Amino acid sequence: MNEFKRVIVVTGTPGVGKTTVSQILGSKLNATHIDLTKLVKEEALTSGVDKIRGTLIADMEKVSERMQKLIEDCKRDIVVDGHYAVNVLPAKDIHFVFVLRRNPEELREAMKNRGFKGRKLWENLAAEVLDVCLWNAVRACGSEKVCEIDTSGKKIEEVVEEIVSVLEGKRKLSIGIVDWLGRLEREGRLNDFLKDF
Numbered sequence: 402m403n404e405f406k407r408v409i410v411v412t413g414t415p416g417v418g419k420t421t422v423s424q425i426l427g428s429k430l431n432a433t434h435i436d437l438t439k440l441v442k443e444e445a446l447t448s449g450v451d452k453i454r455g456t457l458i459a460d461m462e463k464v465s466e467r468m469q470k471l472i473e474d475c476k477r478d479i480v481v482d483g484h485y486a487v488n489v490l491p492a493k494d495i496h497f498v499f500v501l502r503r504n505p506e507e508l509r510e511a512m513k514n515r516g517f518k519g520r521k522l523w524e525n526l527a528a529e530v531l532d533v534c535l536w537n538a539v540r541a542c543g544s545e546k547v548c549e550i551d552t553s554g555k556k557i558e559e560v561v562e563e564i565v566s567v568l569e570g571k572r573k574l575s576i577g578i579v580d581w582l583g584r585l586e587r588e589g590r591l592n593d594f595l596k597d598f
C-alpha cells in the first residue's frame with residue numbers, strides 16, 4: 402500500500418475542465434477523485450441558495466470537516482477538484498495545486514455551452530482574466546506548491562499528461578505562464594471580457 406498519500410488539488414475557473422481532467426488523472430494515478438461540486442450536492446453541505454447566480458452556496462465549514470475526514474480515511478492519493486478546494490483544506494495537507502487555465506475565448510464558449518449567462522458568465526470570465534484562482538491558490542498554499550497548466554487548444558489527455566510529468570518530477574512547477582489581461586489589453590478587447598453590469 403502507498404504509505405505516503407498525496408493530496409493533489411485541481412482548481413481553476415468553472416468550465417476550465419477540472420472535473421474532466423481530474424477523473425482521468427484519478428484513474429491514471431489509481432487515486433480517489435473528489436469533485437467538491439458533487440460532494441456538496443450529494444451530501445447537502447450547503448448553507449443556502451445564491452438566487453442571483455442560481456447556484457447552491459457551499460457551507461465552507463461543513464465541506465472542510467467532511468474533506469478532512471475523507472482524507473484521513475483514504476489510503477491512497479486523492480485528487481480534489483473544486484475552485485475553492487484550497488480554502489477548505491489545511492495548506493499543510495496539500496502537496497500540489499494545479500491551476501487549470503483556459504484562454505477567455507475558449508472559456509466563454511465552454512461556459513455558454515454549459516448554460517452560463519448574465520452575471521454568472523461575466524463574473525467567472527473576469528475571474529479567469531484576473532487570475533483569481535491562481536492568486537487564491539498562491540495565497541493559501543504558497544507559490545512552491547502551485548503549478549499552472551494552460552489547457553487552451555489542448556486535448557484532455559494532453560493536460561493530464563502534463564500534470565503527470567510534474568508529479569513525476571519530469572517537469573518543473575511553473576506559475577505566471579499566461580497573461581490574458583495583457584493580451585486582451587494589447588488587442589484592445591479588454592472590455593469584451595471585463596464587463597460592468
Ligand SMILES: Nc1ncnc2c1ncn2[C@@H]1O[C@H](COP(=O)(O)OP(=O)(O)O)[C@@H](O)[C@H]1O
Nearest residue numbers: 415416417418419420421422511552555556557
Ligand atoms: N481540454 C479541453 N478541451 C476541450 N474541451 C474540454 C477540455 N477540458 C474540458 N472540456 C470540456 O469543457 C466542459 C467543462 O469541463 P468540466 O470538466 O466540467 O469543467 P469544470 O469542472 O472546471 O467546471 C466539458 O464539456 C468538458 O468536456
Ligand SMILES: [Mg+2]
Nearest residue numbers: 419420436438
Ligand atoms: Mg467541475
